[in-house]
Amino acid sequence: MSNEYKNIDDLMDLATELNQEEIQTMMDVRTVYRKRKMQPVDVEERLRRFHETHDNEKEKETHDNEKRKGAALRTYIYYALAAAAVFIGALFLLHKPAIDTQTEGTVFVADHEQSGISLTNEQGEQVMLSKATKQNSSISLEDFRKVFSNEENIERVTLNVPFGKSTDITLPDGSIVYLHPGSKLAFPTSFEGDKRVVMLDGEAYFKVTKDATRPFVVMTDETETTVLGTEFNVKTGTEARTEITLITGSVALRLNHRKPIIAGEDGQEMIILKPGQQAVHDAQNVDLRINEVDVQPYEFWRDGYLYYDNVELKDIMEAIGKNFNMTVEFRNTEAMHYKMRFITERNHGVDAAIDMMNRMKKVAVRKEGNKIVVD
Amino acid sequence: MTERTDFDRIFRLYYEKLYYFALQYIADEEECHDIVSEAYEDVWRNFAQIEAETARQYLYVSVRNKCIDYLRRQSRQLRYAEFVANTSSTYVSESRYLEQEDNERIISQVLDTLKPPTREILEACYLEEKKYREVAEEMKISISTVKKHMVKALKMIRELKKNIKNIT
Numbered sequence: 001m002s003n004e005y006k007n008i009d010d011l012m013d014l015a016t017e018l019n020q021e022e023i024q025t026m027m028d029v030r031t032v033y034r035k036r037k038m039q040p041v042d043v044e045e046r047l048r049r050f051h052e053t054h055d056n057e058k059e060k061e062t063h064d065n066e067k068r069k070g071a072a073l074r075t076y077i078y079y080a081l082a083a084a085a086v087f088i089g090a091l092f093l094l095h096k097p098a099i100d101t102q103t104e105g106t107v108f109v110a111d112h113e114q115s116g117i118s119l120t121n122e123q124g125e126q127v128m129l130s131k132a133t134k135q136n137s138s139i140s141l142e143d144f145r146k147v148f149s150n151e152e153n154i155e156r157v158t159l160n161v162p163f164g165k166s167t168d169i170t171l172p173d174g175s176i177v178y179l180h181p182g183s184k185l186a187f188p189t190s191f192e193g194d195k196r197v198v199m200l201d202g203e204a205y206f207k208v209t210k211d212a213t214r215p216f217v218v219m220t221d222e223t224e225t226t227v228l229g230t231e232f233n234v235k236t237g238t239e240a241r242t243e244i245t246l247i248t249g250s251v252a253l254r255l256n257h258r259k260p261i262i263a264g265e266d267g268q269e270m271i272i273l274k275p276g277q278q279a280v281h282d283a284q285n286v287d288l289r290i291n292e293v294d295v296q297p298y299e300f301w302r303d304g305y306l307y308y309d310n311v312e313l314k315d316i317m318e319a320i321g322k323n324f325n326m327t328v329e330f331r332n333t334e335a336m337h338y339k340m341r342f343i344t345e346r347n348h349g350v351d352a353a354i355d356m357m358n359r360m361k362k363v364a365v366r367k368e369g370n371k372i373v374v375d
Numbered sequence: 376m377t378e379r380t381d382f383d384r385i386f387r388l389y390y391e392k393l394y395y396f397a398l399q400y401i402a403d404e405e406e407c408h409d410i411v412s413e414a415y416e417d418v419w420r421n422f423a424q425i426e427a428e429t430a431r432q433y434l435y436v437s438v439r440n441k442c443i444d445y446l447r448r449q450s451r452q453l454r455y456a457e458f459v460a461n462t463s464s465t466y467v468s469e470s471r472y473l474e475q476e477d478n479e480r481i482i483s484q485v486l487d488t489l490k491p492p493t494r495e496i497l498e499a500c501y502l503e504e505k506k507y508r509e510v511a512e513e514m515k516i517s518i519s520t521v522k523k524h525m526v527k528a529l530k531m532i533r534e535l536k537k538n539i540k541n542i543t
Binding site: 004005006007008009010012013014015017018020021022023024025026027028029030031032033034035036037040041043046047050054284288289290291 | 383386387390391394395398399403408412415416417419432433436437444451452455458463475478479482483486497498500501502504505507522525529530532536
């Protein structure tokens with residue numbers, strides 16, 4: 001069989017005179033002809049070959065999979081009919097890398113200029129929130145109203161959480177957002193209108209209160225996620241990668257290519273996330289990829305822990321760097337790829353985290369001045 | 376072992392359809408087998424959590440992504456890659472997926488009722504995969520005539536397909 005279809009240009013040319021259904025018919029006609037002239041696929045043979053190649057891998061992973069089996073509950077599909085379906089723009093924005101990779105082993109560089117958690121209004125007036133002693137804090141609705149007591153004028157404010165800190169905040173509708181270090185959330189002092197819209201840069205766990213009349217919309221540089229009442233995690237970051245993970249409730253995401261999709265007979269393609277699923281968009285793929293993930297790490301984060309299960313040490317140490325705002329350097333670069341289980345309570349500070357890591361006896365971690373070094 | 380039996384079931388259920396799905400876009404048979412196999416690999420690795428319905432949706436989206444990625448890497452196929460990205464349906468919705476078998480059966484019946492020269496032209500372009508220029512030369516007609524027949528045929532097939540479905 002030749003390497004290319006020689007008549008592709010003709011195909012695309014003809015497509016300009018056809019509507020979407022006719023284009024699909026064209027593809028189907030080709031498939032029908034193709035099946036007539038080809039040998040049927042020997043599926044059993046392909047299955048046998050597949051197992052031959054992949055059965056060994058499986059043994060290693062069975063243990064981890066057994067753990068994950070219990071984790072997620074998926075009993076039904078939600079179609080978020082009432083919610084406005086969402087277009088995820090397939091934009092390929094380049095983010096500045098968060099890491100300065102001067103040396104190969106440096107997974108995080110501390111930001112020494114930053115200060116505490118702050119709330120800024122549209123005029124740029126900053127109000128420092130003075131719960132900065134602990135790593136993790138909490139901003140309740142009362143705290144919030146004390147600062148912005150003027151209820152007549154609705155303002156747009158930005159919550160800035162620097163590296164080394166994290167906080168949760170209760171929004172005017174009662175929704176709670178748990179922000180990761182190095183994140184920003186912009187939102188209005190009161191939700192008016194038919195949508196509740198917030199903007200996120202970084203990573204946050206959302207616990208959205210149910211309001212069928214007003215969908216909650218999280219906007220990032222690349223995506224727009226609309227939900228009714230639900231818990232989910234949104235992560236934006238390097239290489240134009242966006243991850244949206246559903247913990248409970250329902251989310252419907254609709255993909256929008258650079259040109260609008262022409263609606264097919266059954267409406268547009270909807271990617272429906274069920275709890276336990278994660279939609280990932282990055283610069284290399286046109287569509288959203290859907291993975292099944294363990295949601296426990298996200299729930300642990302919400303509850304004040306750093307928790308990782310079978311994650312590469314470089315990612316765990318990078319998170320530690322971000323959470324305590326300390327530069328992290330691997331002297332033993334091989335260790336960067338060790339897969340580990342890890343848990344620590346964020347409020348117990350970096351010393352507790354380092355201590356716990358050392359107790360795993362896989363690496364030796366210590367502080368050198370204001371740097372964390374991994375041997 | 377239930378896990379392996381369930382995975383095998385998903386493999387048997389969708390493999391061939393995914394393969395032909397990839398073949399719409401990529402002419403290289405082995406490449407299509409590889410792409411489908413890779414998509415199944417992802418399912419295999421995350422298997423404990425995937426149900427058949429989710430697996431199906433995931434597999435189709437995955438295979439389509441991989442086809443588009445593959446086409447993008449062939450430098451002469453960039454325009455085609457975008458074409459595929461914009462026009463392909465992935466049967467994510469279950470109804471669309473279930474329809475597909477019916478679609479093909481009906482189309483097959485309709486194809487057999489076509490009269491010359493439409494039938495020859497369609498077969499030349501899609502069965503033998505010839506270019507319009509070749510077909511025009513062989514049949515001693517103009518390229519625009521070839522295209523006219525193609526468009527007419529496709530519109531007609533689509534109409535017939537819709538009517539047949541409404542009756543049955």
